[in-house]
Amino acid sequence: MLRKGRLAPQANPQDLHAVANRPYRHPAQLGCLACHAGHGLQPVRHEPNQGPKPSTKKIGQYEHELCGHCHRNNLVYQTPASFHPVLASSIGERAPSLGEAFGERSWINCSDCHGSADAEIPPGIHGSRVPAILKADYQTQDGFEETEQTYAHCYGCHRRDSILADESFPLHRLHIVEAKASCFTCHDSHASRTLPHLLAIEDDSRSGRIQPDQFSRKTYWDNGDRAGVCYLTCHNVEHDGWAYGPEGAKRSLRKGTPQSMPGARKAPAVQRPPK
Numbered sequence: 443m444l445r446k447g448r449l450a451p452q453a454n455p456q457d458l459h460a461v462a463n464r465p466y467r468h469p470a471q472l473g474c475l476a477c478h479a480g481h482g483l484q485p486v487r488h489e490p491n492q493g494p495k496p497s498t499k500k501i502g503q504y505e506h507e508l509c510g511h512c513h514r515n516n517l518v519y520q521t522p523a524s525f526h527p528v529l530a531s532s533i534g535e536r537a538p539s540l541g542e543a544f545g546e547r548s549w550i551n552c553s554d555c556h557g558s559a560d561a562e563i564p565p566g567i568h569g570s571r572v573p574a575i576l577k578a579d580y581q582t583q584d585g586f587e588e589t590e591q592t593y594a595h596c597y598g599c600h601r602r603d604s605i606l607a608d609e610s611f612p613l614h615r616l617h618i619v620e621a622k623a624s625c626f627t628c629h630d631s632h633a634s635r636t637l638p639h640l641l642a643i644e645d646d647s648r649s650g651r652i653q654p655d656q657f658s659r660k661t662y663w664d665n666g667d668r669a670g671v672c673y674l675t676c677h678n679v680e681h682d683g684w685a686y687g688p689e690g691a692k693r694s695l696r697k698g699t700p701q702s703m704p705g706a707r708k709a710p711a712v713q714r715p716p717k
């Protein structure tokens with residue numbers, strides 16, 4: 443711990459040396475002032491239900507603005523079709539898996555997901571034992587057995603029992619538990635430019651696990667409430683118009699084209715509400 447000798451009695455110095463042992467961290471060369479105000483490190487006073495977290499550096503700014511200053515390549519947030527509510531509050535239906543502990547809060551912050559994964563380091567987006575400076579474990583590769591820990595990051599907010607009970611996507615359990623697919627394979631953690639439900643199926647810049655079907659289609663069609671159609675090849679299985687939803691029994695997947703699917707449509711782009 444740091445020595446308190448010359449500090450004011452109310453000072454609460456915290457030792458960040460342990461950060462240097464964490465494999466995933468912000469480079470030390472950035473310096474503390476890259477993210478903190480010069481006159482001491484003011485602890486952020488923030489009431490989660492009253493708004494997004496303020497910046498640790500600049501009064502009148504939000505945390506995501508501070509991060510966005512350097513992480514501009516997070517362009518995925520600019521005109522998304524669906525998104526984790528960071529730059530804008532969530533709209534539409536409440537995700538059934540969101541835990542009650544989440545209350546009525548309709549936005550989250552970068553630091554709800556990014557930060558240190560253990561109590562030894564002061565809170566903050568400094569360093570973590572988990573890749574991408576995440577606060578909890580998140581297996582992004584396929585082929586791992588589903589446990590509470592494998593996807594602890596997501597399960598921190600989305601109830602594991604709800605996901606595995608197929609309360610939203612009727613084929614969650616089949617993919618996650620039986621086929622051992624990671625959430626990462628289907629979902630983007632930040633936003634999806636083109637698809638609802640943070641689906642990353644059309645995004646070519648990701649893992650490459652999802653390939654086109656025999657007609658070169660690599661897409662998803664929203665087919666109304668808890669219903670959709672997939673055109674893609676994954677784990678060597680072609681999904682050439684495989685559908686799920688109330689009209690199709692859970693596992694009897696129908697074949698078809700978007701045109702032949704009654705009511706099939708591409709999700710409209712989401713209008714973002716003003717801040």
Ligand code: HEC
Pocket residue numbers: 456458468472473474475476477478483484485486498505553557564565566567568
């Ligand atoms: C990349 C941005 C970034 C850098 C660089 C950074 N911090 Fe932080 N730090 C944060 C954020 C964001 C928080 C608040 C996290 C939260 O609210 O959960 C924080 C929180 C803290 C806290 C905890 C305050 C509290 O409320 O308990 C301390 C202490 C701290 N930082 C010290 C440092 C020191 C010392 C350095 C330089 C060695 C540093 N930080 C560098 C982003 C940064």
Ligand code: HEC
Pocket residue numbers: 466467468469472476477505508509510511512513552553556567573574575
């Ligand atoms: C002053 C510029 C700066 C600010 C402000 C900043 N970062 Fe960073 N961040 C960096 C740099 C530089 C890296 C290291 C990039 C690399 O290694 O490729 C990094 C790395 C990261 C990584 C790990 C990236 C990876 O590929 O594993 C995450 C996550 C991250 N930052 C999130 C944040 C968040 C959240 C905030 C807001 C609290 C923030 N950063 C603020 C400059 C910044």
Ligand code: HEC
Pocket residue numbers: 524525526527532533534535536537540547548549550554555580595596597598599600625626629631638639640641
């Ligand atoms: C810090 C909390 C938090 C974490 C961690 C988190 N989410 Fe979310 N997620 C939310 C919130 C809040 C919403 C918005 C729900 C709403 O609008 O009611 C959301 C929405 C979603 C949606 C969109 C719901 C829809 O049908 O449009 C998906 C998909 C999703 N999350 C998947 C994930 C996955 C996968 C992970 C892990 C990689 C994850 N989330 C981690 C809080 C979180």
Ligand code: HEC
Pocket residue numbers: 506509510513516526528550551552553554555556573574576580582595626630631632
């Ligand atoms: C709901 C949780 C969640 C929130 C909120 C979130 N992230 Fe992330 N972020 C992740 C996860 C999980 C990964 C690693 C896996 C991936 O890339 O999907 C990641 C990866 C990253 C990376 C490294 C890879 C890349 O995409 O460049 C950066 C940088 C980053 N996040 C910055 C941010 C910033 C800045 C914010 C706030 C504007 C933010 N994140 C908000 C979960 C989140």
Ligand code: HEC
Pocket residue numbers: 536537538539540593596597600604605609610611612614617618623624625626627628629639641667668669670
């Ligand atoms: C095979 C692809 C696939 C995988 C793997 C997958 N999901 Fe999903 N997920 C979907 C689809 C498709 C939807 C949209 C369902 C609908 O039509 O509403 C969805 C919806 C969601 C939602 C929004 C509704 C809700 O349940 O609250 C959350 C949250 C979610 N998934 C979390 C996860 C998590 C966490 C994992 C990993 C443990 C995961 N998903 C793995 C395809 C997938």
